Amino acid sequence: MLIVDNVYLTLGHKEVFRGLNLEFNEGNIYGLLGQNGAGKSTVGYLLMGIENYFPEKGQIIFDKQDITGLDIQGRARKGITLAWQEPARFEGITVHDFLTLGGRYSAKKAVDLLELVGLPAERYLKRELNDSLSGGERKRIEMASVMMIEPRVVILDEPDSGIDYGSYEKVLDVARYLRDKGSIVIMITHNVNIFDNLDYVYLICNGVAYREGEPDDVRYFYEHQCDRCEYLKTGGDSLAY
Numbered sequence: 390m391l392i393v394d395n396v397y398l399t400l401g402h403k404e405v406f407r408g409l410n411l412e413f414n415e416g417n418i419y420g421l422l423g424q425n426g427a428g429k430s431t432v433g434y435l436l437m438g439i440e441n442y443f444p445e446k447g448q449i450i451f452d453k454q455d456i457t458g459l460d461i462q463g464r465a466r467k468g469i470t471l472a473w474q475e476p477a478r479f480e481g482i483t484v485h486d487f488l489t490l491g492g493r494y495s496a497k498k499a500v501d502l503l504e505l506v507g508l509p510a511e512r513y514l515k516r517e518l519n520d521s522l523s524g525g526e527r528k529r530i531e532m533a534s535v536m537m538i539e540p541r542v543v544i545l546d547e548p549d550s551g552i553d554y555g556s557y558e559k560v561l562d563v564a565r566y567l568r569d570k571g572s573i574v575i576m577i578t579h580n581v582n583i584f585d586n587l588d589y590v591y592l593i594c595n596g597v598a599y600r601e602g603e604p605d606d607v608r609y610f611y612e613h614q615c616d617r618c619e620y621l622k623t624g625g626d627s628l629a630y
């Protein structure tokens with residue numbers, strides 16, 4: 390279990406979190422929903438232990454251990470990982486070497502997972518992870534790499550941005566694959582259409598988890614109340630609901 394317990398975090402002059410509470414259990418897909426600037430990506434950085442994203446107050450607990458002070462390498466060693474909104478390029482590194490970590494992971498598994506994300510291995514394994522691959526192809530390869538390592542916790546930051554419908558279905562396949570392996574899958578998204586695939590949703594607003602629960606309930610609130618709320622239009626002064 391991964392817990393964000395009463396976290397306060399200020400970035401520059403912006404108090405991004407003021408008492409954020411989240412709880413994630415193994416074998417579930419979670420959605421982090423919220424309007425632009427609500428703090429969704431910041432939750433990802435906070436969970437990863439990225440420099441400058443350590444809370445001023447509150448704790449992050451993983452497997453009953455306080456990991457608040459652990460840096461990104463320490464958290465990666467515990468199996469917490471993040472797939473960035475913009476998939477990485479690695480000039481000079483082949484897809485095979487990227488997926489197998491230079492031969493440390495099984496080549497057969499790399500082939501199988503490439504096929505699972507819809508990329509024929511014979512056409513892609515020898516390609517380099519550079520600009521010659523499209524954004525959607527790199528995203529699929531990144532998804533295959535996440536499945537290779539079977540992390541305990543995976544944060545997918547807007548996995549559906551900039552990809553076509555087929556790739557998007559593959560991203561959902563990856564989320565379900567990891568959930569079925571027992572991972573905690575956290576999807577950061579604006580897209581309420583993926584809600585059928587989620588087990589639980591947090592709506593982030595005003596520095597806290599403003600609503601949480603079953604995807605349909607949170608979706609209803611988001612679609613019917615958030616649009617009418619003056620909060621963002623007034624620069625965060627007035628919260629209508």
Ligand SMILES: Nc1ncnc2c1ncn2[C@@H]1O[C@H](COP(=O)(O)OP(=O)(O)OP(=O)(O)O)[C@@H](O)[C@H]1O
Pocket residue numbers: 400401402403405423424425426427428429430431432
């Ligand atoms: N270094 C910083 N200094 C000041 N404010 C910051 C800093 N980093 C982030 N912020 C602010 O914190 C808020 C949360 O940003 P974050 O990127 O987490 O939002 P988000 O919900 O992921 O938004 P989006 O949907 O637009 O991607 C934003 O208002 C952003 O401008």
